[in-house]
Amino acid sequence: MASKNKNWEYAPSLESTEHITLKKRYDLFINGKWVKSASNKYFKSINPNDEKVIAEISHANQRDVNRAIEAARNAYTKVWSKMPANERGKYIYRIARLMQERSRELAVIESLDAGKPIRESRDIDIPLACNHFFYYAGWADKLDYAFPNRQISPLGVAGQIIPWNFPILMAAWKIAPALATGNTVVLKPAETTSLSALKLAEIIQDSGLPEGVVNIITGYGDTGAAIVNHPDVNKIAFTGSTGVGKIIQKSIAGSEKKATLELGGKSANIIFDDAPLDQAVEGIVNGIFFNQGHVCCAGSRLFVQEGISEKVIRKLKHRMKSLVVGNPLDKNTDVGAINSKEQLDIINKYIKIGKKEGAEIHQSACSLPSKGYFCPPTIFTNVAQSSVIVQEEIFGPVLTIQTFRTVDEVIQKANNTPYGLAAGVWTDKGSRIFNLTTKLKAGVVWANTYNKFDPSSPFGGYKESGFGREGGLHGLSAYLKLT
Numbered sequence: 001m002a003s004k005n006k007n008w009e010y011a012p013s014l015e016s017t018e019h020i021t022l023k024k025r026y027d028l029f030i031n032g033k034w035v036k037s038a039s040n041k042y043f044k045s046i047n048p049n050d051e052k053v054i055a056e057i058s059h060a061n062q063r064d065v066n067r068a069i070e071a072a073r074n075a076y077t078k079v080w081s082k083m084p085a086n087e088r089g090k091y092i093y094r095i096a097r098l099m100q101e102r103s104r105e106l107a108v109i110e111s112l113d114a115g116k117p118i119r120e121s122r123d124i125d126i127p128l129a130c131n132h133f134f135y136y137a138g139w140a141d142k143l144d145y146a147f148p149n150r151q152i153s154p155l156g157v158a159g160q161i162i163p164w165n166f167p168i169l170m171a172a173w174k175i176a177p178a179l180a181t182g183n184t185v186v187l188k189p190a191e192t193t194s195l196s197a198l199k200l201a202e203i204i205q206d207s208g209l210p211e212g213v214v215n216i217i218t219g220y221g222d223t224g225a226a227i228v229n230h231p232d233v234n235k236i237a238f239t240g241s242t243g244v245g246k247i248i249q250k251s252i253a254g255s256e257k258k259a260t261l262e263l264g265g266k267s268a269n270i271i272f273d274d275a276p277l278d279q280a281v282e283g284i285v286n287g288i289f290f291n292q293g294h295v296c297c298a299g300s301r302l303f304v305q306e307g308i309s310e311k312v313i314r315k316l317k318h319r320m321k322s323l324v325v326g327n328p329l330d331k332n333t334d335v336g337a338i339n340s341k342e343q344l345d346i347i348n349k350y351i352k353i354g355k356k357e358g359a360e361i362h363q364s365a366c367s368l369p370s371k372g373y374f375c376p377p378t379i380f381t382n383v384a385q386s387s388v389i390v391q392e393e394i395f396g397p398v399l400t401i402q403t404f405r406t407v408d409e410v411i412q413k414a415n416n417t418p419y420g421l422a423a424g425v426w427t428d429k430g431s432r433i434f435n436l437t438t439k440l441k442a443g444v445v446w447a448n449t450y451n452k453f454d455p456s457s458p459f460g461g462y463k464e465s466g467f468g469r470e471g472g473l474h475g476l477s478a479y480l481k482l483t
């Protein structure tokens, strides 16, 4: 569909869906085979752009979880933990290469199922997911160099539970380091975005990875909890909301299970008056509007130094006019579909709260498609530090804007949230950047850029944004017993 934006009209440039193959129904991937769920129940995966059903997906119950964990245990004791590390590495490379070969198909499926603009899935999610497998494949036989003078052993069976905002990338973040360190895996994608993980299961099958080393089971509600509570799981790797993270932490308390929890965020993007303003505005847009604000580390709280605030807001509003909201498969689209009806309702609820709190709202003047789940890029000014929309994670294209005068003031305001996942700092002064990076309570601080990722760089949170790191050497150690 062409953009209906009043200022910018583009001819539609739709990515073809002809090169992708999707089954009507997906079963569970357990012990290297596709097996029917014991529940015999299926749920629908919906395309958030047109609300049509893409495929039916199995709902794994307790018996299925038991089967998957048993398969992972068997594969761990009999095959994977005994295999020479360089052989393990070859399998991981093979998965990376097969993913690259099928990257167009994976990108289109991700955009269809998750609502992500094709430009994002094609240029960011899929290449980064491949790079995680390449990166960790390289470490598989070099663990002694990664952790010199330490005794290294894998943990065993890892239960991995991921959210819907970066479906295949989160699967790669979790599976690649687990395999490189000699663990086996049971992974559960989120209810609304299982398809790319199921495609990854096909790739894993094609790679010849020994059966049971990676098991991918789908479901919702109690499926994730059944993995967490299973007594034969040694490690839980969870990415998702802080609420569910807290439930998981309670359920594993007192057990031997190790855990990494990557949770929510309300990250600050801070613009000083000496910053390159046009780049900073692009960084704000990238931080909150691209990918519909479905980013755990989204720069959802903007802090602008007082003297330049009017100018920055004017530039931002101007840039918002040219953002194209629409079909995720259109290459012109900047802001795709909100992942689900439920999430759209949550975002709209917060927009209402913002208005009620007396904040001033400005939304992109674009007409939204008549079908599907869409939300225009939205900014709120005249907000207080105590406003609900400043404190709580919205997980949509909604930005709050506050001003500040001094460095100390902005550090205090930026840190004044239960979260601590990421932050951005825009300034010409290197010393100021170093000052802020040490004082901001955030796992990642970007300087003069935003939302940049690399497999070699650790990622994770402070406070209620979770604990443990993924990526880099930190990501390896989370799957190892080091003595």
Ligand code: NAP
Pocket: 161, 162, 163, 164, 165, 166, 188, 189, 190, 191, 192, 219, 220, 221, 223, 224, 225, 226, 228, 239, 240, 241, 242, 244, 245, 247, 248, 261, 262, 263, 264, 265, 295, 296, 297, 393, 395, 421, 460, 461, 465, 466
């Ligand atoms: P969510 O509701 O917490 O769900 C995450 C996953 O946990 C899903 O697979 C979900 O399954 C499963 N789950 C639900 N209840 C469970 C339980 N009691 N025990 C075990 N698993 C359970 O989060 P979401 O809405 O999908 O994702 C958005 C959140 O993820 C945001 O808060 C975002 O900030 C966070 N996130 C954090 C990071 C990071 O690196 N820190 C990265 C990305 C996203 P079902 O979907 O089937 O219910």
Ligand code: MG
Pocket: 045, 046, 047, 048, 112, 113, 114, 192, 193
């Ligand atoms: Mg879907």
